[in-house]
Every structure is written in C-alpha cells, then in structure tokens.
Amino acid sequence: MKSRILTALEPEQESSLVARLGGLRDVDLVRRCPDLADLVAASAAGLADVAIVSASLRGLDRDALAQVRADGVQIVGLSVTEHDERRLRQFGIAQIVAADCTTEELDRALRAHVRPAVPADPEAGWAALEAGLDPREAELALTPPADVADDNGEGVNVGSGRIVAIWGPTGSPGRTTIATNLAAELTLQGHTVLLIDADTYAASVGQHLGLLDEAPGIAAAARAAELGTLDLPVLARLAPTVDPGFRVLTGLPSAARWPEVRADSLSHTLTLARSLVDITVIDCGFCLEDDEDLSYDTRAPRRNAATLTALTAADDIIAVGSGDPVGLQRLVRALADLEAAVGTAPTVIVNRVRSSVAGMSPERAIAETLERFASVRVDHIVPDDRAALDRSLLAGRLLHDVAPKSPARNRIRTIANELAKAPVNEALSAPVRFDLRRGFRRWSTA
Ligand SMILES: Nc1ncnc2c1ncn2[C@@H]1O[C@H](COP(=O)(O)OP(=O)(O)OP(=O)(O)O)[C@@H](O)[C@H]1O
Numbered sequence: 001m002k003s004r005i006l007t008a009l010e011p012e013q014e015s016s017l018v019a020r021l022g023g024l025r026d027v028d029l030v031r032r033c034p035d036l037a038d039l040v041a042a043s044a045a046g047l048a049d050v051a052i053v054s055a056s057l058r059g060l061d062r063d064a065l066a067q068v069r070a071d072g073v074q075i076v077g078l079s080v081t082e083h084d085e086r087r088l089r090q091f092g093i094a095q096i097v098a099a100d101c102t103t104e105e106l107d108r109a110l111r112a113h114v115r116p117a118v119p120a121d122p123e124a125g126w127a128a129l130e131a132g133l134d135p136r137e138a139e140l141a142l143t144p145p146a147d148v149a150d151d152n153g154e155g156v157n158v159g160s161g162r163i164v165a166i167w168g169p170t171g172s173p174g175r176t177t178i179a180t181n182l183a184a185e186l187t188l189q190g191h192t193v194l195l196i197d198a199d200t201y202a203a204s205v206g207q208h209l210g211l212l213d214e215a216p217g218i219a220a221a222a223r224a225a226e227l228g229t230l231d232l233p234v235l236a237r238l239a240p241t242v243d244p245g246f247r248v249l250t251g252l253p254s255a256a257r258w259p260e261v262r263a264d265s266l267s268h269t270l271t272l273a274r275s276l277v278d279i280t281v282i283d284c285g286f287c288l289e290d291d292e293d294l295s296y297d298t299r300a301p302r303r304n305a306a307t308l309t310a311l312t313a314a315d316d317i318i319a320v321g322s323g324d325p326v327g328l329q330r331l332v333r334a335l336a337d338l339e340a341a342v343g344t345a346p347t348v349i350v351n352r353v354r355s356s357v358a359g360m361s362p363e364r365a366i367a368e369t370l371e372r373f374a375s376v377r378v379d380h381i382v383p384d385d386r387a388a389l390d391r392s393l394l395a396g397r398l399l400h401d402v403a404p405k406s407p408a409r410n411r412i413r414t415i416a417n418e419l420a421k422a423p424v425n426e427a428l429s430a431p432v433r434f435d436l437r438r439g440f441r442r443w444s445t446a
C-alpha cells in the first residue's frame with residue numbers, strides 16, 4: 001500500500017522536493033499544503049499517513065504538530081541549516097532530512113516513519129555545557145554523563161529528577177505556602193529544587209518569595225517549548241536561582257494569560273526539569289474540570305491543562321486542605337475529583353489547624369472525623385501559625401528564614417524529610433501520555 005503524503009514546505013523547497021517524491025514508487029502525494037492551517041486541516045480530514053514539514057514553515061509550533069500527530073499523521077522534518085535540525089528535534093521530530101537530500105535518503109526517511117517519534121534528548125545540553133561548548137552549537141545527540149554540575153557547580157542527577165505536585169481545593173487552603181516552604185526545606189536538606197508556579201488562576205509564588213521584579217517564567221518556558229527552542233540551558237536561564245540550589249519558574253502575572261500554558265509545552269518543560277534538578281515542586285491551581293467535557297472543540301486551549309498536566313506528570317501528589325469545617329468538606333469532595341481525574345490517592349495535609357474552630361485536640365479530632373466519615377487518611381497536620389506566616393508574607397521570605405523555630409516551619413520540615421526519604425509513589429510513576437482526543441492517560445507498563 002502506498003504512503004499518503006502531505007507536504008507543508010517553504011516555496012523555495014517545494015518544487016524540488018515534489019519532483020523527488022515523484023520518483024518514489026510507494027508514495028502518493030495527496031496534498032501540497034500552502035500553510036500550517038491547511039496542514040492541520042488536511043491531517044484532521046484523515047488524508048495522509050505522513051507529513052513533510054519545513055522547519056522554517058511560518059507559525060510552526062508544538063501545539064500544531066501535536067494536533068497533526070493526534071490525527072495519526074507522522075512527521076518528517078525538512079531542514080536547511082543545523083539550527084533547523086535542532087529545532088525539529090526539540091519538537092520531538094525524529095525523522096529529519098536535509099532539503100538537498102537524495103531521493104534515496106528521502107525514501108529511507110519516509111519508510112522509517114512507522115517508528116514512533118522520540119522526544120528531544122534533554123540531557124544533551126548538559127553534556128555540551130560540560131564539554132565547554134555552547135549547547136545550541138553542539139551536537140544534541142551526545143550521550144550524557146551520569147553526573148554533571150549545574151551553573152552553581154552543584155551536582156545534578158541527570159534525568160532522575162522527581163516531580164511533586166502541590167494541589168488542593170478552592171478557598172486558599174495554603175497550597176502556595178506549603179509549596180514554597182517545602183521547596184525551601186528540600187533545598188536546605190541538600191537537594192536541588194525547581195519550584196514552578198503553575199497556578200493559572202492565582203499565581204503568587206513570586207510574592208511569597210519577595211521577587212518583586214518577576215518575569216513570568218512559566219509563560220516564557222511554555223513559549224520556548226511551543227517554538228521548539230526550550231532545552232536545558234534555556235530552562236536554566238528562565239528559572240533563576242534564588243538561593244543556592246533553589247530555582248524558581250514564576251507564574252503568570254495575570255490570570256487572563258492562561259492560554260499561554262499549553263499541556264504539551266508544560267509537559268516538555270517538566271521532562272526537562274527532571275534533568276535540571278533533583279526535585280521539581282509544582283504549585284498547582286485548584287480546578288480539575290476538564291474543559292473537553294464542556295466543549296466539542298477538543299483542540300481549544302484548556303483552562304486547567306496546566307494543573308492536569310502537572311498532576312498527571314507528578315511522581316507524588318500532595319493535597320492541601322484547610323482545617324476548618326468548610327475547608328474539610330471541600331477537601332473531601334476535591335479528593336474524589338482528584339481520584340476521578342488522575343486515579344490516585346495523594347498524601348493529605350490539613351493546614352491551618354486550630355482549636356478555635358476544631359475544638360480541643362484539633363489534630364486528633366480532624367484526623368478521626370475524616371477517617372470515620374470520609375475514609376480519608378490524614379498524613380500530616382500543619383498548625384495555624386498566623387504570627388509566623390504573617391512575618392513571612394510581610395518580609396517576602398520563607399519560614400526557615402524569618403521564623404525558623406515556628407510550629408508551622410517544624411511541621412513542613414518534617415514533611416520535607418519524609419517526602420525526600422519516601423520511595424516514589426509507584427501508582428503515579430507509570431508513563432503518562434497526553435492525547436488530544438482522549439486527554440490525559442497513565443499507561444500501565446504491565
Ligand atoms: N499554617 C498556616 N497558618 C496561618 N496562616 C496560613 C497558614 N498557611 C497559609 N496561611 C495563610 O493563608 C493565606 C493563603 O495561603 P496561600 O496563598 O498559601 O494559599 P493558596 O491555597 O495558595 O491560595 P490561592 O487560592 O491564592 O492560591 C496566606 O495569607 C497564608 O499566609
């Protein structure tokens with residue numbers, strides 16, 4: 001059977017490539033797409049098996065390529081320069097041919113299309129850095145060493161980083177407080193950490209850390225991922241070190257900018273983060289609704305894609321609830337939603353626990369009530385510690401810095417200790433794939 005081919009090429013490459021395609025027996029050129037929109041539409045119409053796409057095609061980005069792939073069309077990239085080739089690899093395109101390739105080389109690339117595309121090698125940038133090269137100028141297929149140094153000279157375990165998502169229901173239960181302080185405690189324990197503010201409703205990590213002049217790191221990373229320019233050195237530049245070993249990717253300055261953080265881009269960022277640091281801590285938004293349920297347009301950007309992507313990619317999920325009657329009820333309902341969305345039980349923290357609303361022995365009362373009436377096991381309690389948290393917010397510095405002996409800090413430090421020691425949650429460590437049609441799925445390796 002002939003392979004049905006689409007092309008979406010720069011005008012100066014088109015005629016000669018089409019002539020070479022004409023010399024191949026097993027291919028059928030079904031459409032010459034004049035632009036990216038036409039390529040996406042032709043793929044959606046099921047016209048083709050393979051698309052040959054110029055690296056410099058106007059508007060080419062990760063989102064459009066993901067749509068083409070979601071329609072079952074494999075992509076072969078056409079490059080003119082080395083920069084083109086690197087960009088195509090950052091997009092996860094494995095089959096790349098030079099614009100001046102021979103007919104035989106083109107034939108080989110098209111025959112190989114049945115092999116699945118591999119993601120860009122995230123470790124290669126570090127290998128290049130170590131060799132004293134500009135990673136963008138280096139050959140990205142280098143095999144990485146097991147251990148390299150980051151730009152602070154600190155050790156990084158390449159590719160083995162863990163992802164921890166901090167999530168919780170609406171009502172400000174303290175997600176950002178837990179995420180920021182947990183990240184800092186993990187750093188103090190000697191781990192390299194990247195804190196990502198992925199709350200597309202109310203980003204506030206920058207404020208908690210006193211980063212007044214903040215650039216929206218997550219938007220910049222998402223944009224670079226979309227354009228195929230996000231590699232490890234670029235991510236390291238966008239996520240500056242605020243304390244030794246502690247990097248931060250700040251959130252969106254305005255909730256209206258949520259469409260900038262697409263699932264595929266964040267997913268690529270998280271893959272790279274596993275190579276950049278030991279532990280990535282993500283401050284997630286509260287909402288788990290999947291916009292796909294509300295719309296027939298499965299390709300529209302999704303408001304909660306950032307949270308769902310983070311939760312799906314995470315090795316550990318920590319759910320934070322507030323220790324008052326309203327907060328606890330929300331937590332119980334939200335845990336059911338979480339189970340439905342990602343199919344797993346998280347570590348549960350009840351925060352802001354105080355006797356004025358939960359009675360004498362509030363810790364025991366909350367743990368027993370949740371266990372008995374909702375079958376929810378509370379893993380950690382963080383006390384209400386207004387004085388310490390106010391001091392922290394006022395100074396824009398974290399608890400270990402402004403209130404090192406405070407009760408809240410002590411508990412969060414214990415949680416960090418246990419988290420770092422605990423094995424990765426095996427239920428969450430199965431590979432995850434995002435399918436535009438079917439949403440997020442965790443693949444069992446069994
Ligand atoms: N253990 C605690 N004791 C006292 N105050 C706390 C505690 N934890 C958090 N807070 C306070 O509660 C408020 C909300 O905290 P935070 O911003 O961390 O919540 P959030 O869940 O991230 O909210 P948002 O919906 O804005 O993302 C802040 O003023 C914070 O200082």
Ligand SMILES: [Mg+2]
Nearest residue numbers: 175176199204
């Ligand atoms: Mg928050």
